[in-house]
Amino acid sequence: MLAMQRPVQVGLIGSQFISSIHAESLQHCAQARLAAVASPTPGNAAALAARFGIPRVFTDHRQLLAQPAIQPVVVGVPNHLHCQVVLDAAAAGKHVVIEKPLCLNLAEADRMIAACRDHRVKLMYAEELCFAPKYVRLKQLLDSGALGRPTLLKQSEKHDGPHAAHFWDVTRSGGGVTMDMGCHAIEFFRWMLGRPPIKSVYAQMNTFVHGAKTRGDDHAILMVEFANGVIGLAEESWTKLGGMDDRAEVHGTGGVAYADLLHGNAIETYSAPGYDYAVEKAGSTKGWSFTIYEEAWNYGFHQEMAHFVDCVQNDRPPLVTGEDARVVLEVIFAAYESARTGRKVELPFASTAARPIDLWKPAP
Numbered sequence: 001m002l003a004m005q006r007p008v009q010v011g012l013i014g015s016q017f018i019s020s021i022h023a024e025s026l027q028h029c030a031q032a033r034l035a036a037v038a039s040p041t042p043g044n045a046a047a048l049a050a051r052f053g054i055p056r057v058f059t060d061h062r063q064l065l066a067q068p069a070i071q072p073v074v075v076g077v078p079n080h081l082h083c084q085v086v087l088d089a090a091a092a093g094k095h096v097v098i099e100k101p102l103c104l105n106l107a108e109a110d111r112m113i114a115a116c117r118d119h120r121v122k123l124m125y126a127e128e129l130c131f132a133p134k135y136v137r138l139k140q141l142l143d144s145g146a147l148g149r150p151t152l153l154k155q156s157e158k159h160d161g162p163h164a165a166h167f168w169d170v171t172r173s174g175g176g177v178t179m180d181m182g183c184h185a186i187e188f189f190r191w192m193l194g195r196p197p198i199k200s201v202y203a204q205m206n207t208f209v210h211g212a213k214t215r216g217d218d219h220a221i222l223m224v225e226f227a228n229g230v231i232g233l234a235e236e237s238w239t240k241l242g243g244m245d246d247r248a249e250v251h252g253t254g255g256v257a258y259a260d261l262l263h264g265n266a267i268e269t270y271s272a273p274g275y276d277y278a279v280e281k282a283g284s285t286k287g288w289s290f291t292i293y294e295e296a297w298n299y300g301f302h303q304e305m306a307h308f309v310d311c312v313q314n315d316r317p318p319l320v321t322g323e324d325a326r327v328v329l330e331v332i333f334a335a336y337e338s339a340r341t342g343r344k345v346e347l348p349f350a351s352t353a354a355r356p357i358d359l360w361k362p363a364p
């Protein structure tokens, strides 16, 4: 008979949008226990703790990191804090799950990767699209040969703009929609294709709607050229009305597959009064709408957290690592460079810029 393993004690750093999804996902994981949550605004962490029965609450993440029982921490704080929090976690000997994008620049990325390596902790990158059941099935179709050899991949995420001020402030976010959602597409392409090298990136960006709110791009097209000739075409938008869109296509020499992550699973709803739309980012739910259910599961968050907990419990290598996240960030830098120059940018691409956005629209 197998011996029962002790559940993994997990700490959450951050307590709002994405951390509530992490908490929900970890609550569904039999091998995980939510041990503590830390975030600085008084009351926020306590509210999350009350909702999910988390026993310990801190206002400083370093107090959480000082708890000996905690093994991994899951970090869901604004992008400009990712590097310092990961360095602190590594120094405290904690494994880390870091939200996307990895951090603001390539020097930070190198420091984070080196710190986790030196302290012998895992740096696990939370790209949930690699765990989303519909996209996992899409990859199985491709890997099985059902679509022949891949020629073109597409992935798009679109909604009408993020929910919190730090996304709009490029000094904290590092960029606009390419930084926020382009990162998903880039890792999706790499994962889907078995992570071949990337040859070049071409990008076109605009700020169509939200110029009064942000210096960042609110609309972007990226063409990622792999060394094997396959093209990944990413479409990202913060200007799309009517709720969240997340879609992928795989075109191959033997077939094609279209996967609509959210609408494909949704309940076609007509509601005269409208209803509570939670995280769908729909501007309105009156009239016709697409009611999404079990969003965190459909998006792969439950599976992602269960995988990272398993990596810690059984010392397995994560499916998505800090090194993968660094490649994603390098592509993002190359994309902003391409958007400025109007040219295709070859990889490897080195940049000492503090943020990707500075390559496209430097601070005035």
Ligand SMILES: NC(=O)c1ccc[n+]([C@@H]2O[C@H](COP(=O)([O-])OP(=O)(O)OC[C@H]3O[C@@H](n4cnc5c(N)ncnc54)[C@H](O)[C@@H]3O)[C@@H](O)[C@H]2O)c1
Pocket: 013, 014, 015, 016, 017, 018, 019, 038, 039, 040, 041, 044, 061, 075, 076, 077, 078, 079, 081, 099, 100, 101, 126, 128, 164, 166, 180
């Ligand atoms: N994977 C995804 O699809 C996805 C979705 C949304 C956000 N994110 C990422 O998650 C991160 C957080 O975004 P969000 O939407 O949850 O933002 P949010 O504004 O809803 O929450 C941010 C949290 O960070 C906390 N925080 C701020 N400073 C802190 C500090 N010094 N120490 C500890 N906590 C601190 C805040 O108190 C808050 O709880 C961002 O990096 C974002 O890109 C990922």
